[in-house]
Amino acid sequence: MNLxxxxxxxxxxxxxxxxxxxxxxxxxxxxAIIMRAQQLGSYGHMIKNAIESYSGFIxxxxxxxxxxxxxxxxxxxxxxxxxxxxxxxxxxAVVPRVETFAMTSTGTLTKGTLVIGIDPEKEQxxxxxxxxxxxxxxxxxxxxxxxxxxxxxKEIIDKxxxxxxxxxxxxxxxxxxxxxxxxxxxxxxxxxxxxxQFPGKYLTKDDIGVLVSDRLSKYLIIxxxxxxxxxGQGFHGSTAAGLYPVRGIVKFAxxxxxxxxxxxxxxxxxxxxxxxxxxxxxxxxxxxxxxxxMIAMQATLKxxxxxxxLTVKTxxxxxxxxxxxxxxxNQTGKAFLALxxxxxxxxxxxxxxxxxxxxxxxxxxxxxxxxxxxKLMFIIVFEMFFIGVIGVLSGMLISLPVLYYYHFNPYRLxxxxxxxxxxxxxxxxxxxxxxxxxxxxxxxxxxxxxxxxCIYPLRKVMKLKESEALRx
Amino acid sequence: MNVIxxxxxxxxxxxSEIKVHAVRGVDLTFEQxxxxxxxxxxxxxxxxxxxxxxxxxxxxxGEIIIGGTKVSELKGSKLIDFRLHNIGFVxxxxxxxxxxxxxxxxxxxxxxxxxxxxxxxxxxxxxxESVGLGDRLDSRPNKLSGGQQQRVAVARALASKPKFILxxxxxxxxxxxSTENLLDIMEKLNHDAxxxxxxxxxxxxxxxxxxxxxxxxxxVVTSDERQTPHQ
Numbered sequence: 256m257n258l259x260x261x262x263x264x265x266x267x268x269x270x271x272x273x274x275x276x277x278x279x280x281x282x283x284x285x286x287a288i289i290m291r292a293q294q295l296g297s298y299g300h301m302i303k304n305a306i307e308s309y310s311g312f313i314x315x316x317x318x319x320x321x322x323x324x325x326x327x328x329x330x331x332x333x334x335x336x337x338x339x340x341x342x343x344x345x346x347x348a349v350v351p352r353v354e355t356f357a358m359t360s361t362g363t364l365t366k367g368t369l370v371i372g373i374d375p376e377k378e379q380x381x382x383x384x385x386x387x388x389x390x391x392x393x394x395x396x397x398x399x400x401x402x403x404x405x406x407x408x409k410e411i412i413d414k415x416x417x418x419x420x421x422x423x424x425x426x427x428x429x430x431x432x433x434x435x436x437x438x439x440x441x442x443x444x445x446x447x448x449x450x451x452q453f454p455g456k457y458l459t460k461d462d463i464g465v466l467v468s469d470r471l472s473k474y475l476i477i478x479x480x481x482x483x484x485x486x487g488q489g490f491h492g493s494t495a496a497g498l499y500p501v502r503g504i505v506k507f508a509x510x511x512x513x514x515x516x517x518x519x520x521x522x523x524x525x526x527x528x529x530x531x532x533x534x535x536x537x538x539x540x541x542x543x544x545x546x547x548x549m550i551a552m553q554a555t556l557k558x559x560x561x562x563x564x565l566t567v568k569t570x571x572x573x574x575x576x577x578x579x580x581x582x583x584x585n586q587t588g589k590a591f592l593a594l595x596x597x598x599x600x601x602x603x604x605x606x607x608x609x610x611x612x613x614x615x616x617x618x619x620x621x622x623x624x625x626x627x628x629x630k631l632m633f634i635i636v637f638e639m640f641f642i643g644v645i646g647v648l649s650g651m652l653i654s655l656p657v658l659y660y661y662h663f664n665p666y667r668l669x670x671x672x673x674x675x676x677x678x679x680x681x682x683x684x685x686x687x688x689x690x691x692x693x694x695x696x697x698x699x700x701x702x703x704x705x706x707x708x709c710i711y712p713l714r715k716v717m718k719l720k721e722s723e724a725l726r727x
Numbered sequence: 728m729n730v731i732x733x734x735x736x737x738x739x740x741x742x743s744e745i746k747v748h749a750v751r752g753v754d755l756t757f758e759q760x761x762x763x764x765x766x767x768x769x770x771x772x773x774x775x776x777x778x779x780x781x782x783x784x785x786x787x788x789g790e791i792i793i794g795g796t797k798v799s800e801l802k803g804s805k806l807i808d809f810r811l812h813n814i815g816f817v818x819x820x821x822x823x824x825x826x827x828x829x830x831x832x833x834x835x836x837x838x839x840x841x842x843x844x845x846x847x848x849x850x851x852x853x854x855x856e857s858v859g860l861g862d863r864l865d866s867r868p869n870k871l872s873g874g875q876q877q878r879v880a881v882a883r884a885l886a887s888k889p890k891f892i893l894x895x896x897x898x899x900x901x902x903x904x905s906t907e908n909l910l911d912i913m914e915k916l917n918h919d920a921x922x923x924x925x926x927x928x929x930x931x932x933x934x935x936x937x938x939x940x941x942x943x944x945x946x947v948v949t950s951d952e953r954q955t956p957h958q
Contacts, residue, residue: 257838261824261826261827264826264827265826268825268826616822617822617824617825620818620822620824621824622807623781623783623810623816624810624811624816624836624883624884625807625808625810625811625812625836625839625840625887626807626839627804627807627808627839628804628807629804630839720784721778721783721784722778722783722784725778725783725818
């Protein structure tokens, strides 16, 4: 029978107290993990929205472009440069772009828009606008047709009424909005999809047409085949103007982009803005998105780029606003976690004190009959450690299914909160981060608190006077 | 041969505003194989004297020498070690470790002494058999009666092969039958193995079995007489 065995058995002397203490640790770990997962998940979501699926983790820009993102700070981008960049090991996608602004009109309606010139093939490896093509749109006509056919249950029709004028890129999102199971209701979804099909196609390499974002298209009241008038300022102050047929409508999760974006092919955009072979940025995605991977790639690319007027920036450098947003939110989140830990610490501390108080007489006995105080202290630490480990492991265990579910099925925010998030330019969902080392950190911190909570009681044991303890 | 010597031992408690002289100028010696009862009314200083004898409390002045060692000068882990190897304790409330079985309670002391596992087991078994609990080796204290628990406590006290055993009111919580049983065991251990027992007690049955009776009143030894134990 060793100290560990005694400590373990001591745990179950007062099962209720052990259960309560372990439960408080369990809930602390659970909430800490969920809070952290929510935070990290939202950062991942922000990065996915803004970086991975649009700006790229690294960009090559003119050295002045960050401070003055105008057409005057574009740079020549020969095909050779692109192919050389694509050959670099670890580079996933190289996407040249032209970004400019134009007034876009149709009939009497006009709106300021962001015009992006893309290479349709290369862009598929990064923002993949083809996936954003609106394929279905729920209109009153669609619902009327469905009602007429009488093939869809009434409750689904009723729900569809709430989705009028919504556009969809897949039946999956229709099912999600209808809050029905995609597999179980496949038959109905196929009928809805067939009735709500929306024409439109992706740009081809030599296309002279454009793709228009969904909300912008609704604002301008345009559809496939309509023509847009774009007017703006080109390179060196030249006038940029042109007529462009609409080939497709694209839907962005990011409402800010969805309100103002127009895609055209790179040559068309270069021609529109009189840029020759200039581009504004080359966006690059990487196989290894970690900070280390990004910095290593930045150094490699800097070595490759000979022109002194070009610079290679990581997303943390060219998107400082997002970085600051994440940093500040991260600090707030950590402060909340610290508060949670602080409360839990006193819970654990109270339990340890109670345990010491209840067993002070017994401690007096074992020291009287010859047990060294250090051994007694080990038993106390082991006991608390066991409770801590039980609580931490259980907390981790029950958090896993929650993490799993909400990672793959993110909670969709509604109401004012959704509005605030959408106003910030992000999709209003709350995904949880996938399982990673942050889970272990929560456990580590709680175990550390358990150990810290033993300090005062251990001092009490160290100062224990046998005769006093025996009288207790 | 003197096992224990107390030289002018005093104990004054300063805990409250009033000083309490619990033990005043006690000079005593105990020899190997004694079976001694310290008696006296409540508050006479019996437990204080026993605590000082056991190194659980320090005298305010005077010396306590056990087997040539000045216990009153030992501190910290040296004192704990000294107790472990030289003194056996039997408490009024048994004070067994509740999470350990009878056998494990007895082995506990030997484990702290560093006795190998197999020897521990054999000795624990032998000791528990000697106090009539050979069939309760694996019982936890809560499954034993008060008398049985106190017998386990005696076996535990003997486990370290101490120079003497201090028993503070060992029969106070026991019924008549258990008391007689316990006293018979202690008497036998004293008679057969020469184990020294020092009791503090109110119990006349314990006093009757004692070879020596020390009367303590207001912290002073007022009588110290040897007697022939009553059968």
